[in-house]
Amino acid sequence: MAEQKNEECRSGYYEQEGLVLELESGNPGSLSYVLRAVYDGEEHKVFMEHLDARLKHHDKEIERMCNYHYQGFIDSIRELLQVRNEAQNLKSEIEATNEELQKSSQILMKKGSELVTSRKIQRNIMAAVEHLELCLPVLEKFGKLREQMNDKRYYPALKTLEQLEHVYLPRVSRYRFSQMMSETIPKLREEIKEASMSDLKDFLENIRKHSPKIGQVAMRHAAELNNIDSGPSAQQPPKVIKKKKKRRAPKPPNPFTGEVEEEDAVEDNDEEDDANPFLQPTESEEGEELSAQDLVDFSPVYRCFHIYTVLGARETFVDYYRRQRRKQARLALQPPTNMHASVEHYRVYFQEVVGFLVVEDHILNTTSGLVDRGYMDELWDMCISKIVAVLRTHTAYCTDATLLLQIKNVIILFSHTLKSYGFTAGKLYDLLVEVRDQYNEIIMQKWIQVFQEIFAQDNYTAISVQTQEEYLDVTSKYPYKDEEFEKSPFPKTFPFSQFVPKIYIQVKEYIYACLKFSEDLHLSHSEVNDMIRKSANILLTRTLGGCLSELIRRPELTLLQLIQISINMNYLEQSCEYLEQFISNITGADRESVHVTKLHGTAMFKDARSEAEDQIYYKLNKKIDDILELASYEWTLPEPKGHASGYLVDLIAFLQSTFMSFTNLPDMVTKTKSTFINVRHMDKVARTALMSACKHLAQRMMDFLLDNEVKAISLGALHQLNLDLMQCEQFANSEPVPGCNDGTLQLAFIDLRQLLDLFTTEDWSAYLADFGKLDCKYLRVPGQRAITLLEKVNTADRKKIFTFKKNERDKKKLIETVLRQLRQLVNESQHQN
Secondary structure (H helix, E strand, O other): OHHHHHHHHHHHHHHHHHHHHHHHHOOOOHHHHHHHHHHHHOOHHHHHHHHHHHHHHHHHHHHHHHHHHHHHHHHHHHHHHHHHHHHHHHHHHHHHHHHHHHHHHHHHHHHHHHHHHHHHHHHHHHHHHHHHHHHHHHHHHHHHHHHHHHOOOHHHHHHHHHHHHHHHHHHHOOOHHHHHHHHHHHHHHHHHHHHHHHHHHHHHHHHHHHHHHHHHHHHHHHHHHOOOOOOOOOOOOOOOOOOOOOOOOOOOOOOOOOOOOOOOOOOOOOOOOOOOOOOOOOHHHOOOOOOHHHHOOOHHHHHHHHHHHHOOOHHHHHHHHHHHHHHHHHHHOOOOOOHHHOHHHHHHHHHHHHHHHHHHHHHHHHOOOOOOHHHHHHHHHHHHHHHHHHHHHHHOOOOOHHHHHHHHHHHHHHHHHHHHOOOOOHHHHHHHHHHHHHHHHHHHHHHHHHHHHHHHHOOOOOOEEOOHHHHHHHHHHOOOOOHHHHHOOOOEEOOOOOHHHHHHHHHHHHHHHHHHHHOOOOOOHHHHHHHHHHHHHHHHHHHHHHHHHHHHOOOOOOHHHHHHHHHHHHHHHHHHHHHHHHHHHHHOOOOOOOOOOOOOHHHHHHHHHHHHHHHHHHHHHHHHHHHHOOOOOOOOOOOOOOOOOHHHHHHHHHHHHHHHHHHHHHHHOOOOHHHHHHHHHHHHHHHHHHHHHHHHHHHHHHHHHHOOOOOOOOHHHHHHHHHHHHHHHHHHHOOOOOOOOOOHHHHOOHHHHHHHHHHHHOOHHHHHHOOOOOOOOOOOOOHHHHHHHHHHHHHHHHOOOOOOOHHHHHHHHHHHHHHHHHHHHHHHHHHHO
């Protein structure tokens, strides 16, 4: 038990000793450790006792040590006291030295203080410079961004904005201004987008104003390349060509900036050049005319296109651009007011259309995707359909051949211009073929007036020349070839009148006019030849034929003039062969080809000649009618006058003089082998006219007898008419025209002769006996005609109220008997038929 207690005491002692040693160690945490251990163990009293014991132990150790070192301490104090005086002296000296040092170092301290301040300022400056060096590139980029936007260099501004957002701003993210800039970037991007779109709208508005000038320059270039006269223009081009130079197409613009790079240009990522890709003309460009693209700055389109591409709105931009340009195309295709009134209106219209298409073609060739070939084909199909419709409508109003020819030339120039830019103009040439027919109709109306003037100025007498110059003048206009006539002495007389060479020349002029319109229509020689021949046929058959028909029917023409017209038709008919050769020469087509259309003038001139001859016969018969109108037969005349009627004597005199002039007409023409045919033709016409006149005269005299208004005819009147007929037969036997003595003229009066012989000789028995037989003596006296005239004779006899002579009563009975028998014979003949 005692041992256990001792053991506990020893363990408590060691524990307390350990805590004291922990305190003596001097560790910072030992105190807290000891206190916690003491109070946790609830042995603080024991610990305090042990701690007091330890203190006492240490006090004893200190006392022992002091006692051991006390003598040395005393010695040290004595030495220290000795040193005290010396220290006082040293202190005084140090204070004096210090005072002197303070006084001497006061300036140095001031300088040092200043140096410290300067060093602080320098450190601040260096820190500021470091921060500024970090921030300045950001601020410079932002300033450059603002400058580019103010200068409307939007695509470089967009690139600067991208660099600012992704490269520069992250470096200065700890600064407040960086946050402000980051917040403004979306607004700036939208502002760039809106500003570039605003520039595009300005471009679209201005390009419509400049399109006519662009089209004018493009058409002028096409005119030079194709040697076409572009005609007068309301607005002169910007430059006048002084010499031709080979043009070189400009380099395509940068696909991102719209810039045109120079050959020696050095790329600079920091400095973006947004120069106009198509510079305006300078004085150094003298001698070379501007291209159409040189007149327009296309950079707004490139900038806006690429800006929208970068911003992911490419399709939106493409759709907007194409939609706006389609609207402008519709506006450009609207024709000016009264477009048909002047060729200038057509020229301005075409220039605006060409300007529009040239701009689109340039955009197609300098951008990727903004305008494609499918869009251009669709746009061109719309344009060409509208253009053809406009031209078809307005050319239909044109009635001036010169204006229509000018319009055709402008359309040709327009077509060449379009072809140079890759557009097909086949529909325009098809339209010109339609307009060609209208042109031919218009000039045909003009040639109607020309022909009418020629006819009005002609004297319708054969051309007489007195000198070689006059002869050559006629033969140069009309290819009259006759060696015998050429060798004959002057004066010479051509067989035709002035209108033959004049008509021939005018037909050639018409052919030239038709050929002029057919130029540059891309037609083959055979097509041009066929077209000209068809037009010439229309001119000859319809126009000239109509004018000749109108001329021949003029009432003021005399018989001699009509005869000359008939002769002229022979030579105009011969001219068709020369015209055939002329057309083949100017068109280059083979005249002998089976597909060549032949001229129809030969048949037309034959018809005109026949019409002139018919008119001769008509006028002659009309004159006979006029004279016969003066005839006043006394149909109840009891006895004939014993001589022919006065009107008939005058008529025979007129016919004799007329046919004498027919006979003398060939003597007026220089006799040659070639004119012999015309002389024979004139003789034939004279004989035909004579036969026609005799037949007409005989018919009119027959009509006198059978006139329904004449109810009674005496035998005396018949004897008087027989005397007149004898006068006519005497004229027919007199051979008024050489070669008509074969008895054919007498046949013209045979019907009337047999009728009068029957009534004057009263040979009724022979007539009734041979009635209906082919060998009847009075074969040309129809039964009905005899009945009609016999009734009129019977009526005249009935008017005699008192008849006491037996022979007259017998005669009357005879007439009545003959009438009954004739009626019976006629009725039987009709039943048999």
